[in-house]
Amino acid sequence: MILGAVLAGGLSSRFGSDKALAELNGHTLIALAVDALAGWCEHVVVVGRETAPAPTLPDWPRAGMGPLAGLASALRHACDEGYDTVLTCGVDAAVLPEDLLDVLSPAPACLAAQPVIGLWPASAAPVLEQLLQREERHSMLRFAGLIGAREVQTAVSVPNINTPADLAGLSERQ
Numbered sequence: 001m002i003l004g005a006v007l008a009g010g011l012s013s014r015f016g017s018d019k020a021l022a023e024l025n026g027h028t029l030i031a032l033a034v035d036a037l038a039g040w041c042e043h044v045v046v047v048g049r050e051t052a053p054a055p056t057l058p059d060w061p062r063a064g065m066g067p068l069a070g071l072a073s074a075l076r077h078a079c080d081e082g083y084d085t086v087l088t089c090g091v092d093a094a095v096l097p098e099d100l101l102d103v104l105s106p107a108p109a110c111l112a113a114q115p116v117i118g119l120w121p122a123s124a125a126p127v128l129e130q131l132l133q134r135e136e137r138h139s140m141l142r143f144a145g146l147i148g149a150r151e152v153q154t155a156v157s158v159p160n161i162n163t164p165a166d167l168a169g170l171s172e173r174q
């Protein structure tokens with residue numbers, strides 16, 4: 001069973017406002033991310049914000065530690081609820097490739113260009129908890145390396161919305 005987790009904390013400092021609530025084709029980016037993961041996953045949660053179009057979880061051990069703290073919370077939830085795998089994405093990848101799950105399987109794997117998008121075994125929860133217990137911020141790629149995750153490429157590049165210009169470019173393409 002796969003748990004989908006949209007990692008949705010962070011500051012959106014390059015975007016200049018909460019990018020989760022920015023809209024593409026009349027839908028918020030966070031709603032698009034939840035819907036995209038729902039296509040592959042039995043259940044979807046949003047990690048790192050209180051209001052979302054899906055059940056929410058807080059970051060672990062606390063907010064402000066980056067997307068890995070969102071992943072830690074999702075992995076623990078997956079263990080507790082009997083999911084074996086967690087599929088993650090951010091709010092900044094509104095368009096995910098149709099073959100994403102095939103490309104990422106078997107876990108663990110993440111996209112080399114956007115490691116927030118990954119497929120992670122729930123059994124990796126204790127490793128990540130140990131890493132974060134030292135109260136340091138680490139990158140997704142550091143954790144990926146630690147558990148031997150493959151860093152994969154997709155045939156079509158996945159858009160990454162960091163700025164309003166990135167979003168405008170995406171609207172024009174569609």
Ligand SMILES: Nc1nc2c(ncn2[C@@H]2O[C@H](COP(=O)(O)OP(=O)(O)OP(=O)(O)O)[C@@H](O)[C@H]2O)c(=O)[nH]1
Nearest residue numbers: 008009010011012013014047048066067070090091
């Ligand atoms: N749960 C959780 N998600 C995060 C956190 N930081 C970033 N993210 C998510 O990870 C994805 C990539 O984030 P970034 O674009 O690197 O960071 P950001 O804070 O959103 O934006 P910048 O301030 O411009 O760097 C986005 O979907 C964020 O919502 C965090 O501390 N917790």
